[in-house]
Amino acid sequence: MINTLEKIHYISDANITAPIGFHADGQHVGLKHKSKDLGWIFSEVPAAVAGVFTTNQVQAAPVQLNKQTIKNGQLQAIIVNSGNANAVTGKIGLTHAKIMQATAAEQLNIPPHLVGVASTGIIGQILPINKVVNGIQQLHVDGDAHGFAHAIMTTDTSEKAITIQSEIDGDLITMSGVAKGSGMIHPNMATMLGFITTDANISSTMLQQALSEDIDTSFNQITIDGDTSTNDMVLVLANGLASNTQIKAASAAYNQFKTMLHTVTTALAIAIANDGEGATKLITVTVSHANNALDARLIAKKVVGSSLVKTAMFGKDPNWGRIIAAIGAADVQIDPDIIDITINHFFVMKNGAPVTFDTTAMANSLSQKNIDIEINLHQGAASGQAWGSDLTYDYVKINALYTT
Numbered sequence: 137m138i139n140t141l142e143k144i145h146y147i148s149d150a151n152i153t154a155p156i157g158f159h160a161d162g163q164h165v166g167l168k169h170k171s172k173d174l175g176w177i178f179s180e181v182p183a184a185v186a187g188v189f190t191t192n193q194v195q196a197a198p199v200q201l202n203k204q205t206i207k208n209g210q211l212q213a214i215i216v217n218s219g220n221a222n223a224v225t226g227k228i229g230l231t232h233a234k235i236m237q238a239t240a241a242e243q244l245n246i247p248p249h250l251v252g253v254a255s256t257g258i259i260g261q262i263l264p265i266n267k268v269v270n271g272i273q274q275l276h277v278d279g280d281a282h283g284f285a286h287a288i289m290t291t292d293t294s295e296k297a298i299t300i301q302s303e304i305d306g307d308l309i310t311m312s313g314v315a316k317g318s319g320m321i322h323p324n325m326a327t328m329l330g331f332i333t334t335d336a337n338i339s340s341t342m343l344q345q346a347l348s349e350d351i352d353t354s355f356n357q358i359t360i361d362g363d364t365s366t367n368d369m370v371l372v373l374a375n376g377l378a379s380n381t382q383i384k385a386a387s388a389a390y391n392q393f394k395t396m397l398h399t400v401t402t403a404l405a406i407a408i409a410n411d412g413e414g415a416t417k418l419i420t421v422t423v424s425h426a427n428n429a430l431d432a433r434l435i436a437k438k439v440v441g442s443s444l445v446k447t448a449m450f451g452k453d454p455n456w457g458r459i460i461a462a463i464g465a466a467d468v469q470i471d472p473d474i475i476d477i478t479i480n481h482f483f484v485m486k487n488g489a490p491v492t493f494d495t496t497a498m499a500n501s502l503s504q505k506n507i508d509i510e511i512n513l514h515q516g517a518a519s520g521q522a523w524g525s526d527l528t529y530d531y532v533k534i535n536a537l538y539t540t
Contacts, residue, residue, distance in 0.1 A: 142392055144399055147299035147310075151281035152177055154299040155310040155335035156377040161279020162287030165271025167219035167257070167264065174271040175287030176240060177331060178213045182250055183375035185211040186344035188351055190368035196223030197233040198253040199369055205237075205252055209340035211373055212250040214331060215240040215272065216288050218316070222255040222263045223366040232263045239272045256290055256316060256329050256367050288316045288329055296407040298400055304389045307380035309336045311396050315404040317411075330355065330370040330404055336393060337376035338383040345385070346394050347372055354401035357433060357522040358409045359441040372397075406523050415525030417449055421509045424519045431468045432513075432520030438466040439509060439522070446527035452502035454493070456484035459509060476512040480504070 153160050162175030185206045189199050205211070215236050222229050233253045241248040255263070285295040299312040311334040338346075347370070355370060376382075383389045410418040421440045426432035439445055442462040448455040456477050463470060473488035480501040483491040507526075 142302050142304070144396065145301045147301060150297040150299040150312065152284055152297065152312050152314050152331060152333055153281040154312045155333045155375070157181060157335060157375050158312075158333045158373075159277045159279070160281045160284040161275045161277070162283030162285070163271060163274050163279075165274065166267045167217055167271075171289070172283055172287035173219045174215075174217045174268065174275070175284035176213055176215045176272075176275055177284065177333065177373070178244055178277055179211075179333070179373055179375045181375050181377065182210040182212045183373040184209060184338060184340040184343050185252070186340060186347040186372045188347060188370050190366065192366055192368070194224060194366045196221055196255060196259075196367040197225065197229035198222060198255045199367060200230060201233045201237065202252050202254070202369065202371070205249060206371075208249060210250060211252050211371070212246050213240055213244055214252040214254060214371060214373075216254040216284075216329070216331075217257075217263075217268055217271075218255075218288055218290050219257040220255060220261055220263050221257045221259045221367050223259045225260065225262050228262060232265045232268075235265055236268055236272070239269050243272055243275065244277070252371055254288075254329055254367070254369060254371075256288065259366060285314045288314070290316065292316050293411055296404055296411065298403045300396060300399055302392060302396055304336065304380055304383065304392050307378055309334065309378050309380060309393075309396065311336070311400055313400040313404050315408055317408040329367070330401075332370070332372040332397070332400055334372070334374045334396075335376065335378040336374050336383060337378060337380045338374050338393060342383060342385060342390065343372055343374050346390070346397055350394065350398050350401055352433065353520070354398060354405045357437055357520070358405045359437060359522070359524045370401075409523035409525055411525075416528055417505055417507050417526040419446070419449055419507045419509065419524050419526065421511065421522050421524075422519065423511045423513065423521070425515055426513050426518045426520065427469075427516040429518045429520055432518050433522065434468050435463055435466045435470075435511065435513075436520050436522035438462050439511070440524035441522075443527055446524065449502065449507050450526035450528050452499055454479050454482070454484060454495075454498050454502060456490075459511070460485065463511060470513060471515070474514040476514070478510045480508055481510075
C-alpha cells in the first residue's frame with residue numbers, strides 16, 4: 137500500500153484538461169448513430185509518455201501502432217474513436233490507424249510520431265476512414281473536455297473521470313484521468329481504454345516505471361466478465377509544465393507521484409467495475425492476512441471474477457459456498473479450516489465452519505448497490521483487493537445483441 141505523503145485534493149469538475157497545457161475535444165462524426173464518437177487530447181508541448189497494453193495475442197491496429205510510437209518516449213496528442221475497434225481488419229487496419237495519426241498530426245501541426253491512436257467498438261469491421269478523416273478536421277484544440285470523455289464511450293452509461301492536485305517538493309501538481317470500459321474487462325497490463333494527463337516534470341523512464349508498478353493493484357484487479365479485449369490500453373502523458381524539479385527515482389517526490397497515480401488509476405478502475413454492462417452492484421473483495429500480496433490479489437480477483445459469485449450477488453443470495461469454492465480454485469496455498477468470510481460485515485463462515493446469521497438483515501443488505509466481501513486467510517500480514525460487478529440478465533441481452 138502506498139503511503140500518502142502530502143494531502144491530495146479532489147477537484148469537483150474532473151476533466152482531462154485540468155493539468156496545465158492540455159486541451160481536448162469530442163464530436164459526433166457518424167461512427168455511431170448519434171452520440172459522440174471521436175475525440176483527441178493535445179498537449180501544448182511534447183510530453184513524456186508511458187503505456188501498458190493488452191496481452192491478448194489478437195491486438196488491434198492502434199495497439200500495434202502505439203507500441204512502436206511510444207518507444208521514442210514522447211507524445212503530444214492522442215486521437216481516439218469509438219464505435220469501431222479497428223481490430224482484426226487485416227493490413228488495411230494498420231493503414232487506417234496511420235491515416236488517423238497523420239491526419240491528427242496535420243491538424244495540430246505536429247509530427248506524426250507524436251500522435252497516439254486508440255479505437256474501441258465492434259471487432260472485425262473495416263473502419264470508415266473517410267468519416268474519421270472528416271471528423272478529425274472538425275475537432276478543436278480548445279474544445280469540449282467532457283465531450284472527449286463521452287466520445288470514448290461504447291456501452292458505458294456514465295463518464296468516468298477524476299482530477300486531483302497535490303504538492304510535490306512545494307510545487308502544485310495536477311493529474312487527471314478518463315476511462316471507458318463496460319464489457320470485455322479482465323485486464324492484464326491495462327483496461328479497456330484509459331488516458332491520464334499530468335503537468336508533472338518526470339522522465340518517460342520514471343513514468344513507465346511508476347505505471348508498471350501501479351497497475352497490478354489497480355487496473356489489473358478489476359473484472360467484469362473475464363474477457364480481455366483486443367484494444368486494451370492505458371496511456372499517461374506528463375508535459376512538465378508545472379515546472380517542478382524533475383522527479384527522480386527513490387525519492388519522496390517519486391513516492392508522492394506514485395500516490396497520485398494510484399489514486400487516479402484506482403478511482404478509474406472502480407468506476408469501470410461500477411459501470412459493468414448491465415450491472416446493478418459493485419462488488420469489492422478484500423483479502424487479508426495472506427502470506428504475500430500476490431496471493432491476496434489472486435484470491436480477491438478469483439472470487440470477484442466467479443460467475444457463480446456474481447450471479448449470487450445479483451440474486452441477493454448469500455451463498456458463501458460459492459465464495460469458498462472460488463477461493464479454493466485460486467492457485468494459492470490455503471488452509472480452509474481457518475478462513476473467515478463476511479458479506480457486508482455479516483459473518484457467514486468462521487474458522488472454516490458456517491455461521492448462523494440474520495437472513496432478513498442479510499437480504500436487506502444485499503439489496504444495496506455496494507457489496508463488500510471480506511476474506512481473512514489467517515496466514516500472514518499481506519492484503520489485496522479486487523473489484524467487479526454482478527452478472528445480470530441485462531448483461532446477456534447487451535452482448536447477445538451487440539452487433540445487431
